[in-house]
Amino acid sequence: MSDDRTFVIIGASQAGGWVAQTLRNEGFEGKVILIGEEPYLPYERPPLSKAALLGEVTVDSTYFWQQEALDEANIEVRLNTRVTAIDRDAKEIEIEGGDRIAYDKLAITTGARVRKLPIEGADLPGVFYLRTMEDTLAIRAAVKDGATAMIVGGGWIGLECAATLTKLGCKSIVVEAADRLCGRAVTPEISDWMYKFHTEHGVDVRLSTGIEKFEGNGQLERVVLPGGDTIDCSIAVVGIGVIPNVELAQDAGLEIDNGIVVDECARTSDPDIVAAGDVTNHPNDLLGRRIRLESYENAQNQGITAGKAMLDKAEPYSEIPWFWSDQFDANLQMIGLPQDWDETATRGDEASNEFVTFYLKDGIIDGAISVNNPRDLRVGKRLMQGKKQVTAAELVDPETKMQALLKR
Amino acid sequence: MSEIEYHAVAKTDEIMEEDVKGVFVGDEEIAVYNVEGEYYATHGICTHENVGLADGFVEGDLIECPLHSACFEIKTGKAVNPPAEIDLKTYPVKVEGDTIYVGIEK
Numbered sequence: 001m002s003d004d005r006t007f008v009i010i011g012a013s014q015a016g017g018w019v020a021q022t023l024r025n026e027g028f029e030g031k032v033i034l035i036g037e038e039p040y041l042p043y044e045r046p047p048l049s050k051a052a053l054l055g056e057v058t059v060d061s062t063y064f065w066q067q068e069a070l071d072e073a074n075i076e077v078r079l080n081t082r083v084t085a086i087d088r089d090a091k092e093i094e095i096e097g098g099d100r101i102a103y104d105k106l107a108i109t110t111g112a113r114v115r116k117l118p119i120e121g122a123d124l125p126g127v128f129y130l131r132t133m134e135d136t137l138a139i140r141a142a143v144k145d146g147a148t149a150m151i152v153g154g155g156w157i158g159l160e161c162a163a164t165l166t167k168l169g170c171k172s173i174v175v176e177a178a179d180r181l182c183g184r185a186v187t188p189e190i191s192d193w194m195y196k197f198h199t200e201h202g203v204d205v206r207l208s209t210g211i212e213k214f215e216g217n218g219q220l221e222r223v224v225l226p227g228g229d230t231i232d233c234s235i236a237v238v239g240i241g242v243i244p245n246v247e248l249a250q251d252a253g254l255e256i257d258n259g260i261v262v263d264e265c266a267r268t269s270d271p272d273i274v275a276a277g278d279v280t281n282h283p284n285d286l287l288g289r290r291i292r293l294e295s296y297e298n299a300q301n302q303g304i305t306a307g308k309a310m311l312d313k314a315e316p317y318s319e320i321p322w323f324w325s326d327q328f329d330a331n332l333q334m335i336g337l338p339q340d341w342d343e344t345a346t347r348g349d350e351a352s353n354e355f356v357t358f359y360l361k362d363g364i365i366d367g368a369i370s371v372n373n374p375r376d377l378r379v380g381k382r383l384m385q386g387k388k389q390v391t392a393a394e395l396v397d398p399e400t401k402m403q404a405l406l407k408r
Numbered sequence: 409m410s411e412i413e414y415h416a417v418a419k420t421d422e423i424m425e426e427d428v429k430g431v432f433v434g435d436e437e438i439a440v441y442n443v444e445g446e447y448y449a450t451h452g453i454c455t456h457e458n459v460g461l462a463d464g465f466v467e468g469d470l471i472e473c474p475l476h477s478a479c480f481e482i483k484t485g486k487a488v489n490p491p492a493e494i495d496l497k498t499y500p501v502k503v504e505g506d507t508i509y510v511g512i513e514k
């Protein structure tokens with residue numbers, strides 16, 4: 001039986017790609033059109049600040065699916081194509097240039113874009129942001145051995161970038177306006193560990209420091225600090241957060257609240273439209289609240305959820321948020337989004353850069369962060385999922401077999 | 409037909425139940441598992457990216473990759489959830505006394 005329906009996906013990245021794949025995996029035989037404004041097939045963003053910036057991987061190898069695989073799945077990918085409007089009454093979208101495409105079901109996976117730094121000189125050549133493959137290729141082309149690189153923002157992207165640029169032979173300076181690193185995501189103890197770790201690896205970290213402006217004659221030459229001091233640098237990378245791309249959905253009248261509001265099955269307020277990935281604000285049953293995530297795992301798994309919902313096979317999606325980051329030789333992983341814990345327990349030794357810190361609330365793990373210890377973190381995730389009662393003392397004790405705690 | 413040669417890779421008490429250990433046979437990296445007292449072996453590197461599964465997490469008869477959480481069936485090597493799509497190679501295993509042997513094609 002052929003199916004004459006057309007399902008359209010706006011945003012050809014991780015979430016959008018998984019929506020398309022899921023439609024096929026679930027047996028959908030209609031037309032699938034995946035539209036994206038970038039010039040590349042859906043690719044992994046994590047390497048952008050890591051292996052791809054180092055030049056260790058090719059662009060092709062970051063693709064989730066090669067062209068042949070997409071062809072085989074009969075997914076029509078339209079790159080370099082920006083969608084300009086969604087007409088919900090006509091059930092059509094409009095692309096740049098005015099052409100319209102009719103849809104039976106629509107998925108919005110438009111992700112997020114970087115927050116721009118609104119200061120003088122931010123448009124000088126040499127000042128970069130980091131979100132896309134193009135950004136990474138441009139930074140790589142501008143990096144020279146021995147150059148001074150100014151990283152604005154001491155969050156995940158900034159720290160990864162500082163590590164990678166240091167490896168590339170740059171002198172990396174990180175300026176962070178807050179008084180600690182990654183302040184929104186980790187405890188003060190972990191911030192301190194990060195500070196020490198980066199400093200030991202040659203990164204010049206300056207906390208409680210903003211910048212006043214960028215200066216240079218047709219090309220970045222220095223930054224000016226609020227007191228008037230200047231630091232010479234030839235490149236700057238700004239990593240001060242992202243903004244969800246909600247405008248299309250907003251203009252079409254869908255409900256927006258720090259992201260496109262969806263239910264646990266990735267459905268928007270319009271029964272024919274789903275949304276997934278960095279752009280959504282979704283309920284998380286395990287945490288008992290609504291969240292918007294910027295993570296690889298969420299883009300994939302919510303994308304799969306959205307694809308199923310388009311086929312009326314809706315399945316609730318709720319999992320413990322999980323995120324990782326690679327900085328120098330440290331693999332950091334986080335689970336949960338702990339907000340109010342009453343105890344922390346650190347297993348392993350911070351000084352040896354191999355440990356995991358658990359956050360406990362009423363004897364139940366509410367989140368954890370690990371450095372070079374993904375295994376104990378995984379067990380922690382299971383303990384958290386199962387809401388198992390544990391004590392800080394047993395988590396800290398090296399004699400405790402983590403796996404054994406699961407069997408309770 | 410290619411012949412299989414067995415190599416001693418570990419002692420049985422080195423791998424607890426629901427645990428995994430990474431071993432090398434020549435240049436081949438192999439992950440050896442204990443599922444309910446039976447030993448199994450798969451290729452040691454995730455088929456998604458270049459990450460050692462010995463740092464992964466065994467749950468029941470699945471191994472979960474430590475990097476992006478793909479799961480594989482330990483007994484068959486089948487990739488059961490994304491991002492991995494390619495199955496893992498598996499190897500025959502035999503135990504003699506307290507020694508675990510993994511069979512590799514010559």
Ligand SMILES: Cc1cc2nc3c(=O)[nH]c(=O)nc-3n(C[C@H](O)[C@H](O)[C@H](O)COP(=O)(O)OP(=O)(O)OC[C@H]3O[C@@H](n4cnc5c(N)ncnc54)[C@H](O)[C@@H]3O)c2cc1C
Pocket residue numbers: 010011012013014015016035036037038044045046047048049081082083084109110111112113130131132157245248276277278279293294295296297299322323324325326
């Ligand atoms: C440098 C970097 C490093 C990261 N590292 C990690 C990590 O280590 N671990 C981790 O868990 N996560 C990491 N992430 C986060 C992860 O990559 C994102 O969460 C994920 O890419 C989100 O996928 P998405 O498909 O929702 O959105 P996006 O990847 O943002 O994709 C949205 C796509 O939609 C397109 N689009 C938007 N509007 C339109 C329009 N109107 N018309 C057409 N196309 C449009 C965009 O061009 C884009 O291609 C990292 C992200 C970055 C940038």
Ligand code: FES
Pocket residue numbers: 454455456457458459473474475476477478491492
């Ligand atoms: S490397 Fe194993 S899932 Fe990605």
